[in-house]
Amino acid sequence: MKLDNVSFSFHAGQPIIQNISADVVPGSILSIIGPNGAGKTTLLKLMANQLKPTSGQISLNNQFLAKMTRKQLASKIAVVSQQNHLYDDMQVIDVVKMGRLAKHHLLATVEDKEVLPYLEMTRTSSLAHRAMSHLSGGQRQRVWIASAIAQEPQYLLLDEPTTYLDIRYQSDLMAVIAELHKKENMTIVMILHDINQAFKMSDQLWLIRNGRLIAQGAPSRYYDEKLLSDIFNIPIHIVTIPNYGHYIIELTADSF
Ligand SMILES: Nc1ncnc2c1ncn2[C@@H]1O[C@H](COP(=O)(O)OP(=O)(O)OP(=O)(O)O)[C@@H](O)[C@H]1O
Structure with missing residues (x-):
């Protein structure tokens, strides 16, 4: 993925992201770190095409994100955002099946067995028939990650994935991420608030402040x-x- 002079503002004259040019190395684990309000979530949303740059371009395999269809995007990029409660009435297994919609037209045609590996990987199998509204924050987080992995994307974008997780599940999640990266060659982009976790887990860091990319490169440099x-x-x-x-x-x- 290539960001070429990307800027973004919600309101004219108040830039949130300023002139960011950078490449995400395919197959790498990239962590975006920086203080509150630096623009990390906004940048991740731009990389997921949930927001459009005010100026500049983002491309994936030489194709502009802005020109890709929803289905093309879903087969390449999966996002786990900070939590929403839109799907509280659904069962866990159906939320994970939603991740398969990049490959199917209808939820009804996705078989249970197709999503079992993702439930197992995120240790959510025992929750499969529970309603989302009956889960703890950490359990919900793992279900959303299962749903994103079920998309089998090239790029997995995670916004503060360890929020809500206790120490054991944080370390489990980092192991799942390392496994996806190694076995599936998935490129991982995540926003992490735990700087030590970011330095330890990542091949690449982007350090963001006031909407600007201050530094990028291997953690050992920073x-x-x-x-x-x-x-x-x-x-x-x-x-x-x-x-x-x-x-x-x-x-x-x-x-x-
Ligand atoms: N919908 C919006 N409309 C206007 N301003 C917004 C909107 N969303 C975010 N902002 C502003 O954009 C700036 C960057 O926010 P963003 O959420 O990207 O930062 P962040 O680095 O992810 O912060 P945090 O670490 O606190 O999650 C902040 O000043 C925020 O107030």
Whole structure:
């Protein structure tokens, strides 16, 4: 995926994304990090064609996203957004089946067995016949991820996928992502608030502040206290832990 001088504003004269040019390396795990309000979700929505650039272009395999049909997009890009409650009345298995609509015309023609692997992968098999409204935040999150994986996309875009997940499921989810990346060669783009998770999981980082791409590249380049302190506007300290490596500590007022 290629972003070419992409800018976006909700209101004229108030740019949210400013002149971003970058390539997402196919088959990589890319994490987008930056402070609240930096424009990360907006950027992810532009990459999913849910928002259109005010100027500039985004293309995938040399085809402009803006020119692709919904079905073409669904076969290439799946998105897990911050949670919505639109499908609360549906059963879990049907929500996962919705992910197969890129390959079928009707939900009714998607067989249960077709989605069982995705339920298993996300440990949601036991929830298959529960209503979405009866699930916890973390369970719902895993169902949405199952539905996105069921699309078998080339690009999986995840907006803060670990929100709502306890430590065990966070680590499970990271394992699922690593597996999809390795076995299916899926390109993963995610917004992560846990900087250490982002540094550990990713091949590539995009560091965003005020709608601008401040830095991009391999995480090993960005164990840089000054750069990270400037981006997050908070003192950051990097320590080295035996058998783990670098660990980034955000020093809040309480830490002193
Ligand atoms: N629908 C909207 N209309 C107008 N402004 C918006 C809209 N959605 C977001 N914004 C503004 O755009 C800016 C970027 O928001 P965005 O959600 O992309 O940031 P973010 O980096 O994902 O933040 P967070 O880490 O808090 O989720 C913010 O100032 C936000 O208030």
